[in-house]
Amino acid sequence: MVEPGDELIGAWLRRLGPRGVLRLLAGSGEPPSEVSAERMAGYRSRAAELAPAADLADVEAVGGRFVCPGDREWPRQLDDLGDARPIGLWVRGRPSLRIWALRSVAVVGARACTDYGAHVAATLGAGLAETGWTVVSGAAYGVDGAAHRGALGAGGATVGVLACGVDVAYPRGHAELIGRIAEQGLLVAELPPGGHPTRSRFVLRNRVIAALTRGTVVVEAKYRSGSLVTARQAQKLGRFTMGVPGPVTSGLSAGVHKLLRGEAALVTDAAEVTELVGSIGDLAPEGRGPVVPRDLLDPVSARVLEALPAWTGADPGRIARGACTGYDDALAKLYELQSLGFVERHGERWQLARYPRGSGIDRRGGP
CATH class of the missing domain: 1.10.10.10 (Winged helix-like DNA-binding domain superfamily/Winged helix DNA-binding domain)
Structure with a gap:
């Protein structure tokens, strides 16, 4: 009925519970004072077209399930989003989302990344996976795909957070990669099966990536980049925010450098990432030149x-x-x-x- 991150519905869920909100949206009474009649008419129009039993059957057909707050598999760190918390998540894959998310790091960045960015993202993905960390990203072109491939290549855990349904391969060029993630890792989405991506849904998807993980690493990002939205959301939630520096002449690293001038930490490899987000004693080796x-x-x-x-x-x-x-x-x-x-x-x-x-x-x- 509603778009991801709808804080009005989130507030109603907190006050009325899901059954109460369902009655309110599907009913014909007067709308509450805080919502316009036009907005309520939109909710009710979409409610009339829903087929939740069919959605559950569709996700089950691809080996998935629906997870909502209160379930054992629900990652409670998502509750930090307050009224913008997902109503629930469609999950495809065998592992437990809650367990995997407990020790996870987001690696995000530019879609049109350079060879340097792709190499760094893949190396980070592999290094984190080899030390038992789950690599979370958005399954997009560029840095996202490289991070997923690095983790998969190391035989590790990776989670793709999608802006569409978990049964939809988007972008189409990543159909094989998304299939590998579903087989070896997890796919997660707020939209039901068959849901299609939009520009706003990509932006809203980023808040889930930030909240689900202990920290976010940005590898290459322009000044106007969705990856910076993820990083700023992570900062707002009190998560670790990190950036990998690039050439000062590269516009693709300009956003990362701006982030590093703020509260983000500079990292260059997986060991430095785990030193920040890990437990006491997870220290990166001291960097030094060769001994002669x-x-x-x-x-x-x-x-x-x-x-x-x-x-x-x-x-x-x-x-x-x-x-x-x-x-x-x-x-x-x-x-x-x-x-x-x-x-x-x-x-x-x-x-x-x-x-x-x-x-x-x-x-x-x-x-």
Whole structure:
């Protein structure tokens, strides 16, 4: 009878319950003062065309079911939407939506994404799935599809939240992908079987993605992007909001960068995502460059090595002065460095080794 996210109906459901709202919408009495006669006539006109038993039969025929508040499978985090909470959800797939949603992350972004965006989304989807997280997205072209494929490719869990019925493959180019999600994961929709998507329904679908998950990651988005709607809804609900940076010259990353200048967290891989949305101890590994043998030298040895000229040799006295250490200490360290392959001795003079294997030393004077 009503479009997704209708807050007026949500308020009536809260006050009157579903049976009371059904009687109100299907009846012929005077409409409540807060709704116009025209709007009530629209509700009642649609009510006359409904066939709920046929809808239930249609969803059962594709292996689906209807889940509503109060059912064991209902994800209670959706209640955070208040009066905009879905009246119920059509679910297609074998797993429990409530269980899968407890440990889930949304990965959303541009439909016309770049190769970079598709690669990042697929990598995030696979990485999250491999660590036991459910990847939630909208099954659209671009970033959504890449995130789903990454999760499916890793043999993990993924949920597609649709702006149409769960028996409708939209976009048509993703018919195979949507079929794989239904077989291996879950498809979720507010519209009954056969429901078709509209622009407004895509926007309203985003609030379900934001509320269902612990956090939302945006991978590539322009300033005017539905993905930013999802991110802002997640922020409003107190969920984690994250963004993957892109080139500053790319318009497809402009919306993400604007998000990152606000309250969103910058992430680059699945480990950084799970560090934010996971439990205590789910820490991302510390990022650092490669360790070369020179990094393992003690401070005095490092100073002695730095004191050697780049192109010519030097006597121990000069090297000791350059390293700010005593003659004997410098000589001892030079012998140590020789045994490690960093330096060579030529008579009374010492110089950098010609080919210091794995030392990180460039004979021209730099590491």
